[in-house]
Amino acid sequence: MNEQLQKLVKQADYDLQQQFAKIDLACMRNSEKVLNAFQKNKIAEVHFGSTTGYGYDDIGRDTIERVFADVLGAEDALVRTQFISGTHAITVALFAMLRPGDTMLSICGKPYDTLDSIIGFDENPSSLKAYQIQYEQIDLVENDFDIPKIVERVAQKNVKLIEIQRSRGYALRYSLTLDKIEKVIQAIRKVNQEVIIMVDNCYGEFVDEKEPVALGADIMVGSLIKNLGGGLAPNGAYIAGRKDLINLAAERLTSPGQGKEVGPTLGINKSILQGLYMAPSVVASSLKTAIFTSYMLEKLGYKVQPKFDEKRADIVQTIEFGNEEKLVKYCQGIQSGSAIDSDSVPMPWDMPGYTDKVIMAAGAFTMGSSIELSCDAPIRPPYVAFQQGALTYEYGKLGVLKAIENIL
Ligand SMILES: *Cc1c(COP(=O)(O)O)cnc(C)c1O
Secondary structure (H helix, E strand, O other): OOOHHHHHHHHHHOOHHHHHHHHHHHHHHHHHHHHHHHHHOOOHHHOOOOOOOOOOOHHHHHHHHHHHHHHHHHOEEEEEEEEEEEEEHHHHHHHHHOOOOOOEEOOOOOOOHHHHHOOOOOOOOOHHHHOEEEEEEEOOOOOOOOHHHHHHHHOOOOOOOEEEEEEOOOOOOOOOOOOHHHHHHHHHHHHOOOOEEEOOOOOOOOOOOHHHHHHHHOEEEOOOOOOOHHOOOOOOOEHHHHHHHHHHHHHHHOOOHHHHHHOOOOOOOHHHHHHHHHHHHHHHHHHHHHHHHHHHHHHHOEEEEOOOOOOOEEEEEEEOOOOOHHHHHHHHHHHHOOOOHHHHHHHEEOOOOOOOEEEEOOOOOOOOOOOOOEEEEEEEOOOEEEEOOOOHHHHHHHHHHHHHHOOO
């Protein structure tokens, strides 16, 4: 590391203390919630056991779902290895709750890219659209909900489900803080008590001290190769919220009549429990890595979002490079700073579902895991990298410094 960079890191260590103290406080509160849920549900070695076949009477699985519900402030939860990832769980939730003729309304603009085919923006015989489920959207205004427009639309009572996406996805908007989400939910409830409010909670868990269902959302969905998996869950996702809706989701994931009663755990119960146990501190490490990145890259002259001292709603950090070469070099630096596949060199590539070439850096223990330090970017102006994760702050910091050295 050159002298100037060393000096900057020293300054960062000093200047970030206040931000890090806030992160530690949230980590403490969330750890307390997890520990209380483990104790309340009397977690013991028997819950690490496994089932095969149909997975009847899997006491570990059923208790894990109670623990998740308690931690998240939900009535019930569905936590399954049969969910491939967040996208699949969102698909199951939407198909479980919507029927032909229903309308789904997104109130924060266009949802995450992988939902395009689910909703039916592109021709797909398996989309919601192919089942005569309508889609409408209301865009954000200045990074916040357009409450008057939303209230006017939902007062008409013919919207079945509202979708709120907490994290930014690949959009250049701010992620939505819980304050904003709570306000919009209250406004909706004044004019409509029936509409189902669903939150895509990916990347948001444990960033704050509460989760959207505790603030009035009916249901929320997230991935276990992101925040709540704590870097230990090998795959899977969760849906949490109202008991009747969880039941619908279970009957869609498995089959009508079987619902939550089936689903073998194939040896993953301990990893899921241990992952949840670690998750508050892993999310805190990811947040500290994001804050460090934001501080360093801003000092080096790049546009970053959020800034190091801004309130965060998720673990994602963006850096605007303004040109392709620096963006690619940064991502390659993140890869070479990883513990796994450090000798691979990621290159911009055509990927299914994306219009532009995409570069993806991820040297992870779990393939595709983005609670581990990872960085990806569509190759288009203004050449923005989306970085997230780090299992420990120390490894996150080392990876980011490697990436910075690569662009200097
Ligand atoms: C990652 C993500 C998803 C999809 O989750 P996967 O686990 O990658 O399938 C959905 N929505 C948002 C906002 C995400 O960040």
